[in-house]
Amino acid sequence: MDFTLNDEQSMLDDSVAKFLANDYDFDTRQGYAASTTGFSPEVWRQFAELGWTAVPFSEADGGLGYGPVETMLIMRHFGRGLVVEPYLANVVLAGGALARTGDTEQKSRWLEPLIAGELQTALAHTEPQSRYRLTDVATTATQDGDDAYVLSGSKGVVLNGGNAELLLVSARTSGGQFDDTGVSLFAVPRDADGVTVRRYATVDGHTAAEVGLDAVRVSRDRLLGEPGAAGAALAAVFGDAILAVSAEAVGIMQILTEKTVEYSKSRVQFGVPIGSFQALQHRMVDMLTACEQSYSLLLWATMLAADGGDTDRAVSSIKYQIGTAGKLVGQEAVQLHGGMGVTWELDIAHYFKRLTAIGQLFGNADHHLDRLAV
Amino acid sequence: MNLTFSEDELRFRDDVRKVFDEEFPADLREFRDAGVTISRDDQIRYQKWLHERGWFAINWPVEYGGTGWTPVQKYLFMQELARINAPDIVPFGVSMVGPVIYTFGSDEQKERFLPDILASNVWWCQGYSEPGSGSDLASLKTRADLDGDHYVVNGTKTWTTLAQFADWIFCLVRTSSDVARRQEGISFLLIDMQTPGVTVKPIITIEGEHEVNEVHFEDVRVPAANLVGEEGEGWTYGKVLLQHERTNIAAVHYSKFRIDRLRAQAERPVRGAAPLTEDRNFMRKLAAVEVELRALEFTELRTLAAVASGKAPGPESSILKFVGTEIQQAIDELYVEAAGYYALPFVPEQYAPDFAVDERIGEGNETASAPRYFNFRKASIYGGSNEIQKNIVSKHVLGL
Numbered sequence: 001m002d003f004t005l006n007d008e009q010s011m012l013d014d015s016v017a018k019f020l021a022n023d024y025d026f027d028t029r030q031g032y033a034a035s036t037t038g039f040s041p042e043v044w045r046q047f048a049e050l051g052w053t054a055v056p057f058s059e060a061d062g063g064l065g066y067g068p069v070e071t072m073l074i075m076r077h078f079g080r081g082l083v084v085e086p087y088l089a090n091v092v093l094a095g096g097a098l099a100r101t102g103d104t105e106q107k108s109r110w111l112e113p114l115i116a117g118e119l120q121t122a123l124a125h126t127e128p129q130s131r132y133r134l135t136d137v138a139t140t141a142t143q144d145g146d147d148a149y150v151l152s153g154s155k156g157v158v159l160n161g162g163n164a165e166l167l168l169v170s171a172r173t174s175g176g177q178f179d180d181t182g183v184s185l186f187a188v189p190r191d192a193d194g195v196t197v198r199r200y201a202t203v204d205g206h207t208a209a210e211v212g213l214d215a216v217r218v219s220r221d222r223l224l225g226e227p228g229a230a231g232a233a234l235a236a237v238f239g240d241a242i243l244a245v246s247a248e249a250v251g252i253m254q255i256l257t258e259k260t261v262e263y264s265k266s267r268v269q270f271g272v273p274i275g276s277f278q279a280l281q282h283r284m285v286d287m288l289t290a291c292e293q294s295y296s297l298l299l300w301a302t303m304l305a306a307d308g309g310d311t312d313r314a315v316s317s318i319k320y321q322i323g324t325a326g327k328l329v330g331q332e333a334v335q336l337h338g339g340m341g342v343t344w345e346l347d348i349a350h351y352f353k354r355l356t357a358i359g360q361l362f363g364n365a366d367h368h369l370d371r372l373a374v
Numbered sequence: 375m376n377l378t379f380s381e382d383e384l385r386f387r388d389d390v391r392k393v394f395d396e397e398f399p400a401d402l403r404e405f406r407d408a409g410v411t412i413s414r415d416d417q418i419r420y421q422k423w424l425h426e427r428g429w430f431a432i433n434w435p436v437e438y439g440g441t442g443w444t445p446v447q448k449y450l451f452m453q454e455l456a457r458i459n460a461p462d463i464v465p466f467g468v469s470m471v472g473p474v475i476y477t478f479g480s481d482e483q484k485e486r487f488l489p490d491i492l493a494s495n496v497w498w499c500q501g502y503s504e505p506g507s508g509s510d511l512a513s514l515k516t517r518a519d520l521d522g523d524h525y526v527v528n529g530t531k532t533w534t535t536l537a538q539f540a541d542w543i544f545c546l547v548r549t550s551s552d553v554a555r556r557q558e559g560i561s562f563l564l565i566d567m568q569t570p571g572v573t574v575k576p577i578i579t580i581e582g583e584h585e586v587n588e589v590h591f592e593d594v595r596v597p598a599a600n601l602v603g604e605e606g607e608g609w610t611y612g613k614v615l616l617q618h619e620r621t622n623i624a625a626v627h628y629s630k631f632r633i634d635r636l637r638a639q640a641e642r643p644v645r646g647a648a649p650l651t652e653d654r655n656f657m658r659k660l661a662a663v664e665v666e667l668r669a670l671e672f673t674e675l676r677t678l679a680a681v682a683s684g685k686a687p688g689p690e691s692s693i694l695k696f697v698g699t700e701i702q703q704a705i706d707e708l709y710v711e712a713a714g715y716y717a718l719p720f721v722p723e724q725y726a727p728d729f730a731v732d733e734r735i736g737e738g739n740e741t742a743s744a745p746r747y748f749n750f751r752k753a754s755i756y757g758g759s760n761e762i763q764k765n766i767v768s769k770h771v772l773g774l
């Protein structure tokens with residue numbers, strides 16, 4: 001048992017913290033979110049230069065060979081900084097899927113430029129009807145001769161889908177819509193015939209897209225891994241993504257609690273700081289408790305993942321926890337700020353919205369509690 | 375003890391329902407069902423429609439143009455209003471300043487202001503809160519200094535809902551600081567928004583809409599005749615008004631409507647997904663909110679019954695606001711949960727009147743669920759925050 005960071009981890013932790021403190025204040029973030037890309041390509045380039053886009057990938061794949069702990073460090077700061085750059089979508093989800101399924105050639109073709117910060121990608125797996133069921137895939141891929149597949153179907157709320165030049169699309173090469181096996185993964189260029197992308201902003205300042213696939217023909221060398229065998233990789237990638245957003249959520253909860261406590265010391269009503277009211281003090285203690293419990297669980301789940309243990313229950317535990325604790329902290333932070341809490345101008349509202357979005361991603365609290373209650 | 379309504383009451387309800395079903399403007403109904411934002415003009419058209427039927431000022435005494443309905447009739451009317459998902463009535467004129475004017479205003483003020491409130495010819499907004507005075511309203515600083523037959527007003531009001539639409543604002547202002555209790559120096563003043571020196575600055579709320587404003591007053595000259603009642607009595611009048619605000623805020627009927635609608639949504643295979651009725655967790659939560667709401671409905675009915683029999687409402691009336699808003703917010707959460715991933719898309723433009731509903735991202739109003747949830751965090755903050763409500767109950771009901 002050791003909770004201390006090693007030297008490399010400390011350096012990474014410091015460098016992310018420093019970057020955000022120096023170059024990423026809230027107004028800057030709002031500017032990026034409101035831009036046409038919805039994030040800053042320049043900041044993304046810096047992420048790559050700093051090596052952050054290489055963090056979770058093995059050295060063989062051109063990465064730094066770090067793991068879940070390092071990703072957690074980055075994501076927790078990204079939570080605090082309310083970062084809109086698509087690290088989750090491009091690195092953790094799409095990059096993770098490429099790393100887990102691609103062969104050497106495919107990795108050099110797509111993962112390398114992704115790590116270099118030159119390629120925006122998105123994992124197009126979730127479908128309009130699938131909700132949180134990972135095995136619900138209605139999109140089909142039928143073989144067309146020996147060297148091609150034809151893909152048809154729809155993908156919903158594809159994170160970063162509007163910015164991606166490459167879409168990693170899951171589709172059935174066999175089996176029925178809900179079968180555990182039979183799902184394959186394809187690397188589909190955004191500009192392939194039959195691909196439609198309807199891009200939109202999301203409530204948390206990020207972007208996503210609805211993706212339509214109308215008889216999209218892709219060559220066989222765009223199939224990632226064995227046909228029908230993508231299910232396990234997808235489950236693992238979503239597990240990683242849950243750990244990543246949980247770290248982000250913990251970062252948000254911590255800063256919301258700090259900011260709320262700070263505000264309660266400065267906002268005066270009835271001649272005293274509102275933080276002197278016991279009715280509010282206990283509420284802030286509850287916020288702190290929610291943060292601490294969530295952080296503990298996050299460390300457990302992340303360390304378990306770093307050890308290569310079976311993280312199935314840990315992943316559902318932490319997603320349940322940040323779903324419930326995140327809601328509490330977000331709502332209380334807004335409430336204790338009074339009218340200020342519901343203004344666009346203040347960062348509090350935007351932290352709350354991101355927490356809410358995270359609550360809906362990859363299974364809500366109930367979904368994960370169900371997975372545990374067996 | 376009797377649960378059923380009388381025959382007269384039921385007939386009343388049926389009559390109202392018939393008129394709503396047959397005569398309510400179809401386009402407004404479509405807008406509401408589609409979640410389209412109601413414009414200023416449409417809001418006024420709607421309120422005028424009610425007024426033409428004599429159904430606008432349901433709480434006013436008959437002599438001023440009210441309905442003279444019994445509490446049960448009012449209750450049934452509000453229920454029918456919610457049943458067709460009619461827009462909320464903008465409360466500032468008819469529910470807030472109107473009662474203050476007919477209770478405390480001069481005859482001249484009654485003649486001048488009440489008819490235009492009734493007919494929705496004039497849009498009012500509420501100027502109470504200030505940047506430094508929210509929960510602690512009595513600390514307000516906006517000053518009105520008498521200069522001949524005018525008050526000169528200086529200061530800043532904030533969170534002023536829909537001030538950008540308003541013709542007039544009613545304000546609590548400080549006319550004297552030389553008083554024993556700070557409440558005693560406060561007066562109730564009516565101000566024409568067109569008066570030189572009044573400026574309105576938008577505040578964008580959490581979900582991105584322009585709903586509230588900062589209103590600045592710089593040497594604004596207001597005729598002394600626009601003072602309501604006595605100088606220094608504004609706090610008392612304002613409290614009367616807050617009482618009105620607090621009961622309407624429970625929104626029982628509208629919550630009922632929203633639950634029914636959510637249940638109907640849960641029964642459908644939205645976007646081809648399995649109906650949410652198969653999700654036990656979701657349905658249990660929905661059922662739990664329904665139980666709470668039923669209880670609140672009867673808490674409200676108990677309050678109405680007490681008022682009808684001439685008694686003062688008991689402690690039950692003091693919980694209406696915070697229970698009502700907690701329920702509203704719990705329903706908002708369920709809508710977000712129901713939408714799942716489709717709570718995320720932020721596409722306000724698809725709620726414009728001319729945007730085809732079947733072209734929307736998400737089915738129906740799904741993507742309106744999160745903005746509504748965010749926006750309605752306000753419900754536990756405004757009208758006296760829920761913490762302040764509970765302080766009042768602790769002090770005045772529990773005697774603590």
Ligand SMILES: Cc1cc2nc3c(=O)[nH]c(=O)nc-3n(C[C@H](O)[C@H](O)[C@H](O)COP(=O)(O)OP(=O)(O)OC[C@H]3O[C@@H](n4cnc5c(N)ncnc54)[C@H](O)[C@@H]3O)c2cc1C
Pocket residue numbers: 267269270274277279280335336337338339340342499500501502503505507508509510532533534535536586752755756757758759760761762765
């Ligand atoms: C969307 C919206 C619309 C509004 N519309 C109008 C309008 O049209 N006109 C108008 O005049 N005002 C309006 N308001 C203002 C509203 O009435 C105030 O926001 C409210 O009174 C709270 O004041 P505040 O925002 O300054 O919060 P604060 O008073 O600063 O309160 C901050 C927090 O401290 C808590 N708190 C304060 N005092 C105590 C205490 N003694 N014990 C325990 N907790 C306490 C509060 O409950 C809150 O959680 C609106 C507000 C909103 C958000």
